[in-house]
Amino acid sequence: MASAAGAAKLTNGRRRRGRGSETMKDAAAAARTATYTAQCEECVHVAEFSPFGSGLAGGLLAYGGRNYVVVGTCSFQEEDTEIKGVEYNTLKTFHRGIRVDAIAWSPETKLDTVPQVLRLCTADADNKLRLLTSDLKDENGWKVIEGHADYINDLVFEPNDGKQIASVSDDHTCRIWDLEGNQKASFLLHSPGMSVCWHPEESFKLMVAEKNGIIRFYDLVTLQAILSLDCGQMPLMSADWCLGNTIKVGAVSGKDWFIWDITRSSYPQDKRPSHLDGARRFRWSRASENLFATTGCPGKINSQLLVHHLGHPQAIMIGSASVASGLSWHRTLPLCVIGGDHKLLFWMTEM
Secondary structure: OOOOHHHOEEOOOOOOOOOOOOOHHHHHHOOEOOOEEEEOOOOOOEEEEOOOOOOOOOEEEEEEOOOEEEEEEEEEOOOOOOOOOEEEEEEEEEEOOOOEEEEEEOOOOEOOOOOOEEEEEEEEOOOOEEEEEEOOOOOEEEEEEOOOOOOEEEEEEOOOOOOEEEEEEOOOEEEEEEOOOOEEEEEEOOOOEEEEEOOOOOOOEEEEEEOOOEEEEEEOOOOEEEEEEEOOOOOEEEEEEOOOOOOEEEEEEOOEEEEEEOOOOOOOOEEEEOOOOOEEEEEEOOOOOOEEEEEEOOOOOOEEEEEEEOOOOOOOEEEEEOOOEEEEEOOOOOEEEEEEOOEEEEEEOOO
């Protein structure tokens, strides 16, 4: 699938800060290319950095397309001066024969043990989840989890012990599963579920974002909704719960991004236009609670990536790529990845 270290290349796109007088169209024209790229054998539909430490020096990255799930390690010159640009190495390629639409990492993944333990879960085009457990050698087991009646938009592992998985779907449900594929709980939603988040500091709460613009927090002991946020417009396409600060929630809906302080109001503290053709994804950086990224809906020619800082009125970095999809931040670096046309695209930004 993806080639090894030598295939990843460094590009020297210059960082550009937004100006108040600059229109979004002008900014798009000035968009910079990816800082680093790594070649793949097919179009990448989703790419996901592991948010957990695995025992290895490099970060773990999984990506998927129409036929494969590939797991590899990524190391960057910003964390190791002996590396020039990026060093990507494939650990294992899993031939699937079905399109992968979302990937979630388990905190149980440990690669400094004997045997090694790799565990992740995918949401696939046939409306099923598939739980992978592998030792990266001969033992590779897939557990098919069935129950959703429509497209699965997002999934997440319980972040502390990894014994449960939550998923949301166009079938207007959020479901919680154990690792045997048994459904442990289900929440009936008012519209398609678009995002689901489980915070390591709030493991008894689950955040679910719906397409109708409502974000709810559920108490997993009482199985009741305890808090709701409203962006006041639709369609909400993506939302995220800030890892570095549990009171911050962000989302994109329509052409705009939204930020909430959940201790202050159910309505957003900040709302700004981001993508003229509609926004697709919102993700908080794991390296800074003030840094986040949004992507536009895939276009005919290019898709737009914007990196924002809460202290700046305009995007601090603008990227553009053809046939781009997915969005994920590195565990410790201010660097994000999206999938592209037969490549992975990495953007390094400033804190």
